[in-house]
Amino acid sequence: MLRDVSLQVPAGSTLAVLGRNGAGKSTLLRILATLLRPHAGDVLVFGEALPRRGFAVRGQVGLLAHDPLLYRDLSGRENLSYHARLHDIGPDRVEEVLEAVGMRERADEPVRLLSRGLVQRLAVCRTVLHAPSLLLLDEPLANLDPAATELVGPLIGRDSGATRVLTSHDPQAALAEADVVLGLEDGRTAFVTSADKVDAAAVKRLYV
Amino acid sequence: MTTYGRGLRGLSLAAAATITVALALVFFYAPLDADQGFIQKIFYIHVPLAITALCGFVFGGVLGAMYLRTGERKWDIRSYVAIHMALIFGVGTLLTGTIWAKASWGHWWVWSDPTLTSFLIVMLLFATYQPLRFSIEDPERQSRYASVFAVVAGAFVPLNFIAVRAAQQYVHPRVLTLTGGNLPGSMRLTFLVSLVGIALLYVTLWKYEMAAKSTRMQVRALRRALLGEDSVAPLKRSAAPS
Amino acid sequence: MRTVLTVLRKDLLLELRGFETLPAMILFAIVTFVIFHFGLNQDTIDGQLAAGVLTVTLLFAAMLGINRLFVAEREQGGFDAFLLAPVDRSALLVAKATALFLFLVVLEVIAVPAFGLLLLGPSLAHALPGLIAVLALGDVALAVIGTLVSAIAVQTRARDLIGPIIGLPLLLPALIGMARGAGPLLVAHGSSSPPGKWVAILALYDVVFALLSYAVFDFLLED
Numbered sequence: 041m042l043r044d045v046s047l048q049v050p051a052g053s054t055l056a057v058l059g060r061n062g063a064g065k066s067t068l069l070r071i072l073a074t075l076l077r078p079h080a081g082d083v084l085v086f087g088e089a090l091p092r093r094g095f096a097v098r099g100q101v102g103l104l105a106h107d108p109l110l111y112r113d114l115s116g117r118e119n120l121s122y123h124a125r126l127h128d129i130g131p132d133r134v135e136e137v138l139e140a141v142g143m144r145e146r147a148d149e150p151v152r153l154l155s156r157g158l159v160q161r162l163a164v165c166r167t168v169l170h171a172p173s174l175l176l177l178d179e180p181l182a183n184l185d186p187a188a189t190e191l192v193g194p195l196i197g198r199d200s201g202a203t204r205v206l207t208s209h210d211p212q213a214a215l216a217e218a219d220v221v222l223g224l225e226d227g228r229t230a231f232v233t234s235a236d237k238v239d240a241a242a243v244k245r246l247y248v
Numbered sequence: 249m250t251t252y253g254r255g256l257r258g259l260s261l262a263a264a265a266t267i268t269v270a271l272a273l274v275f276f277y278a279p280l281d282a283d284q285g286f287i288q289k290i291f292y293i294h295v296p297l298a299i300t301a302l303c304g305f306v307f308g309g310v311l312g313a314m315y316l317r318t319g320e321r322k323w324d325i326r327s328y329v330a331i332h333m334a335l336i337f338g339v340g341t342l343l344t345g346t347i348w349a350k351a352s353w354g355h356w357w358v359w360s361d362p363t364l365t366s367f368l369i370v371m372l373l374f375a376t377y378q379p380l381r382f383s384i385e386d387p388e389r390q391s392r393y394a395s396v397f398a399v400v401a402g403a404f405v406p407l408n409f410i411a412v413r414a415a416q417q418y419v420h421p422r423v424l425t426l427t428g429g430n431l432p433g434s435m436r437l438t439f440l441v442s443l444v445g446i447a448l449l450y451v452t453l454w455k456y457e458m459a460a461k462s463t464r465m466q467v468r469a470l471r472r473a474l475l476g477e478d479s480v481a482p483l484k485r486s487a488a489p490s
Numbered sequence: 491m492r493t494v495l496t497v498l499r500k501d502l503l504l505e506l507r508g509f510e511t512l513p514a515m516i517l518f519a520i521v522t523f524v525i526f527h528f529g530l531n532q533d534t535i536d537g538q539l540a541a542g543v544l545t546v547t548l549l550f551a552a553m554l555g556i557n558r559l560f561v562a563e564r565e566q567g568g569f570d571a572f573l574l575a576p577v578d579r580s581a582l583l584v585a586k587a588t589a590l591f592l593f594l595v596v597l598e599v600i601a602v603p604a605f606g607l608l609l610l611g612p613s614l615a616h617a618l619p620g621l622i623a624v625l626a627l628g629d630v631a632l633a634v635i636g637t638l639v640s641a642i643a644v645q646t647r648a649r650d651l652i653g654p655i656i657g658l659p660l661l662l663p664a665l666i667g668m669a670r671g672a673g674p675l676l677v678a679h680g681s682s683s684p685p686g687k688w689v690a691i692l693a694l695y696d697v698v699f700a701l702l703s704y705a706v707f708d709f710l711l712e713d
């Protein structure tokens with residue numbers, strides 16, 4: 041349940057959403073991803089109002105959440121091909137992203153045989169496959185070793201050029217990348233500021 | 249908020265009056281059936297109950313479609329009430345039907361009767377409506393899925409009757425044919441009055457229940473507004489929309 | 491259309507990899523024939539009885555498939571993946587119904603000859619064209635209603651129970667159609683074409699429910 045959350049995020053910038061488990065971070069991301077309906081209020085993504093114009097938004101949004109959204113019995117390549125076809129993208133793009141995360145050799149193994157770190161890399165591939173302009177990242181670096189973290193940087197990091205909304209268990213890491221910060225507490229806004237004006241004490245209070 | 253209470257007294261009186269007149273006609277005016285005797289008169293309750301129940305189910309489907317179209321909760325509540333009233337009338341139909349069957353054919357249940365069988369199938373289907381609602385906790389999803397069910401099941405009613413009727417010999421007295429009925433005059437009048445009476449009863453009960461639910465919701469909303477969020481206890485998980 | 495093929499391809503691929511649902515359906519059907527043999531205590535059956543046995547067996551085998559239809563989505567978060575794509579959501583219905591239809595066809599290719607071998611008295615040969623027509627129409631009904639009911643059930647708490655209890659009454663007219671359509675075919679020297687009345691009812695049922703399901707399916711997926 042989210043109430044009274046109100047803010048604007050300029051294109052190309054990064055919004056960090058901070059808060060404890062259950063504060064409503066994932067809910068916010070799911071609403072932006074058009075997976076949940078907002079019951080009241082206005083949600084505008086790239087100027088399109090949700091939920092009515094959800095279909096116009098979908099192709100431009102990439103969601104990376106707790107669930108990698110990959111079929112475990114299929115291989116990485118097959119999973120990505122499936123997503124590529126759903127988004128009407130050619131197979132070359134699949135190879136491109138696999139190459140970018142260093143997964144080309146292991147892309148034909150069934151996902152259930154891969155370690156969590158590798159699955160996360162594939163999940164990143166899935167997220168950026170259709171080159172979305174809005175990235176919704178819920179704990180994107182979970183399970184990734186430093187090498188992998190470096191590899192996914194250009195895809196989902198600040199250099200990607202996309203507008204990003206990200207959450208993280210580590211508030212400091214999130215703050216380091218953010219332009220705007222939203223603090224959520226029990227589904228309500230605790231504070232909204234630009235990153236340089238963030239009050240460290242307020243952040244701490246969120247996690248107490 | 250629509251006021252369901254408006255006109256309710258008049259409606260109740262009309263329903264009560266019509267039913268009284270119908271009963272009078274049944275007992276004193278309609279002829280005694282040569283074969284079946286007095287028990288045949290249960291027909292004047294049984295068939296109107298059946299027709300009203302079936303129309304109620306279809307009505308529930310239409311209301312469900314309105315919910316899907318508009319997303320307004322009130323349509324879902326109306327649909328819910330329509331279906332569960334129709335279920336009650338349906339149970340009445342089955343009970344009066346078996347009494348009549350036993351009395352006139354000697355069996356409590358006759359498979360070779362298409363109308364009874366069709367009706368049973370429809371009841372079996374709609375009996376799943378409340379378990380379905382109950383098994384979905386999220387209220388918005390509950391309303392949505394229930395409406396989808398209502399629409400599909402409502403469309404099912406006529407189709408089911410066509411199929412079953414085609415399948416079986418005609419043991420059930422064919423009272424209403426496509427040509428509009430082959431009842432002799434006095435029976436026809438009694439039947440029609442009875443039908444109107446039971447239909448009015450359905451509408452009256454529907455309105456009553458809608459009024460009760462609507463009032464309860466308004467009270468809760470007022471309490472919430474006046475006394476704050478916490479003064480209203482959250483409703484337990486239930487099959488009924490709130 | 492492209493979406494339908496994409497999803498269908500994925501589902502067939504998954505079944506090929508996992509290979510659980512179809513073998514279970516086939517095995518179930520054959521075991522059921524054996525049970526009927528003993529339960530009815532007859533070496534061979536024909537006519538309406540045979541048609542009834544065949545229809546009921548196919549129905550319950552279909553129920554196995556129906557319960558499993560959305561299992562990959564449910565367990566592996568697949569619904570979200572589909573919902574995030576800029577595609578027509580009713581394509582999921584068409585794809586799943588087609589997949590189920592194909593499973594039923596494969597099931598029947600094996601189960602019907604098995605039926606002819608194990609239980610049926612008269613030869614199948616002359617009945618086959620008519621039987622195929624009746625079964626095909628019946629399969630469409632099973633596929634459409636099965637998908638609809640499975641999609642409803644997957645979001646409820648009593649998943650495996652809700653599907654059959656809603657689906658079975660809904661399917662009754664189609665089942666009656668299948669059984670009554672096949673009955674006259676399964677007799678020695680019986681006709682080769684099924685009674686027109688039943689073909690018409692099956693076709694009507696298929697058209698009405700296919701259209702209806704297509705119209706309402708979107709409402710089941712949105713959240």
